Amino acid sequence: MTFPFWMLIIVLAIAAFSIRVLGLFAGDAIKASRFSWILDDLPGLIVVSLVAASLANQSVGTWLAAAAALAVAYVANHVILTMCVGVAAYGGLVWLGF
Amino acid sequence: MKHGAIAILPLAAGAAVYGFAFGLLAAQVGFPWWGVALMSSLVHAGSSQIVAVEQFADSAAVVGAAFAGAALNLRYIGIIASLTEVLSGLSLRAKLLVIHITGDENWALTMSQRAKDPQIGVRFLIGSGLVMITVWTISTTLGAFVGSTLPNLEKFGLGFAFTAAFIAMARGLWRGHANLVPWIASFAVTIGLVTLGIPKAYAIVAGAISGLAVSHILRDRRKRAL
Numbered sequence: 001m002t003f004p005f006w007m008l009i010i011v012l013a014i015a016a017f018s019i020r021v022l023g024l025f026a027g028d029a030i031k032a033s034r035f036s037w038i039l040d041d042l043p044g045l046i047v048v049s050l051v052a053a054s055l056a057n058q059s060v061g062t063w064l065a066a067a068a069a070l071a072v073a074y075v076a077n078h079v080i081l082t083m084c085v086g087v088a089a090y091g092g093l094v095w096l097g098f
Numbered sequence: 099m100k101h102g103a104i105a106i107l108p109l110a111a112g113a114a115v116y117g118f119a120f121g122l123l124a125a126q127v128g129f130p131w132w133g134v135a136l137m138s139s140l141v142h143a144g145s146s147q148i149v150a151v152e153q154f155a156d157s158a159a160v161v162g163a164a165f166a167g168a169a170l171n172l173r174y175i176g177i178i179a180s181l182t183e184v185l186s187g188l189s190l191r192a193k194l195l196v197i198h199i200t201g202d203e204n205w206a207l208t209m210s211q212r213a214k215d216p217q218i219g220v221r222f223l224i225g226s227g228l229v230m231i232t233v234w235t236i237s238t239t240l241g242a243f244v245g246s247t248l249p250n251l252e253k254f255g256l257g258f259a260f261t262a263a264f265i266a267m268a269r270g271l272w273r274g275h276a277n278l279v280p281w282i283a284s285f286a287v288t289i290g291l292v293t294l295g296i297p298k299a300y301a302i303v304a305g306a307i308s309g310l311a312v313s314h315i316l317r318d319r320r321k322r323a324l
Binding site for chain 2: 001004005007008009010011012013015016017019020021022023024026027028030031037038039040041042043044045046047048049050051052053054055056057062065066069070073074077078079080082083085086087090
């Protein structure tokens with residue numbers, strides 16, 4: 001495992017624990033502040049941006065597979081099921097030449 | 099403590115499947131099984147780990163990957179803050195250990211059980227948390243171990259599994275129609291910037307900030323309308 005792998009683990013561990021500690025000592029004050037809406041909104045916006053970055057410049061097949069995954073996610077709201085259907089749809093569409 | 103450990107088992111089974119899938123993906127990116135074990139035990143945040151590893155696979159940029167992963171974990175500020183009463187009476191060292199083993203599942207279960215029975219408290223949280231972090235670490239490690247023995251799964255569409263996982267996470271984070279316009283703004287800005295050739299890590303941050311700006315404007319308008 002090279003240096004960047006070690007760094008990712010260490011930096012992510014420190015960030016994750018720092019956020020928990022922040023919640024322990026300042027969570028109530030942050031929740032009561034006028035910036036609390038950022039905590040509510042940011043996770044969803046980051047995830048939507050991640051989806052967009054994954055789909056930009058991709059084939060029609062990838063977008064169709066994403067639509068299939070979205071439909072399953074909307075109905076089932078289940079991570080593993082969405083991943084399975086998404087990968088199967090993607091594989092099927094690539095096999096069909098999309 | 100035993101009560102919490104047993105009550106969490108159905109949720110732990112679900113996390114084990116997700117953990118195994120994450121381990122497979124992490125191994126394909128180049129993480130050894132023991133690196134995944136180290137990450138799972140030290141970070142203990144499923145969605146953060148999957149986001150960080152995907153970003154890392156794309157660019158090997160540590161700061162961008164850690165930022166994206168950590169941003170997803172901001173909800174823990176609220177989660178941990180809600181435990182003030184449950185954690186009262188513990189030493190600081192014990193509190194720090196308990197907040198590390200607190201995840202979405204055992205927090206939600208503890209709070210829902212506590213609403214029915216006020217006797218449910220920190221021992222239940224600890225018992226369920228110990229099971230969750232153990233199951234998460236073992237399942238991700240097993241996934242990575244199996245993933246390292248498989249050929250390159252990218253050609254079978256495994257790379258798309260990350261995208262599908264993000265779509266599922268977005269569904270879980272959907273809070274209603276108020277999210278719609280900010281999410282469209284984030285999506286459109288990110289797509290536009292990546293299409294223009296901006297590196298994905300920057301485009302994601304710019305997309306998220308654009309969404310925040312739109313959300314802020316809409317909230318202001320709603321307040322004025324009242």
